[in-house]
Amino acid sequence: MIDTIAHSLPHGITLQCRTRGERGRPVLLFLHGFPEGAFIWDALLEHFADPAHDGGYRCVAPWLRGFAPSSHPPEAEAYRAKHLVQDITALIAAECGDDGSLAALIAHDWGGAVAWNLANQRPHLMQRLVIVNSPHPGTFLRELQTNPAQQAASQYMHFLCRPDAEALLAADGFRRLFGFFDRPDGTAPDWLTPEVRAQYRDTWSGGLTGPCNYYRASPLRPPREGDAAAGALTLPDSMLTVNVPTRVVWGLDDPALLPGLLQGLEQWVPSLTRTEVPGASHWIVHEQPGAVIQAITDSLSHRTLQN
16 A cells, blocks of 8 residues: 655655655655656556565655645745755655665656756766656757757747746646646547546645746746747756666657657766657656556666667
């Protein structure tokens, strides 16, 4: 059974976490994205906590800062990368001890953005990194500056920065938010069962300002008239290099994050393995959990062959 615990961190943020597996085992930490919650990882927590898998792992999935029921400060500045990295650094210390490290950090979407930064700044905190449909900041910046297709695919970011975004997203029973999950033909996916809808509704009912503030706090969005955004940004290689062994898992049918984001990753991630999944969208954790589980298993088994 999955447990829920609250980690009150030294800097005043509380992260509510779903956990499975005994303390003292190697730790797997799972970070969700927008507009998700910790519950998206439940099947993976159950799988990897099973002692049949290398004796079982301690699996931890927090609701990130801003997502109910974790702390959700109202100011956009509170969602800058340095604060998000501070949260996860403190959470790792709480689960692994001050000198411990994760067996692996697994992250999707905005959780991946935090994970890329953490792996760059504090690589000693993890033995392996698994990124699921979350662009590396170097390739994302390049594509936002030069690729019209990615610029068009990322226009939704400007909507989420609007001051009335929360109200528009909450209207009509969160109709717009549930619409993010729709198939290309406009129908709801099979995985969006009544039970999963209720989990999302519970998270969103706790407030949407925090989730929207991730977009307001970041300059990584497509440039447009009156908002230079990514067009005015430069990032040195020192902020982009990740020397942790890394596996990137990518649903190739992601309409918001195009496959061009995978090109050139080796420039900044020398120990890289890619697992490309045809037919999977941005919501691959829901759609094909088995593919994600297999990729994590391969990473933990130190398999580095290209898939």
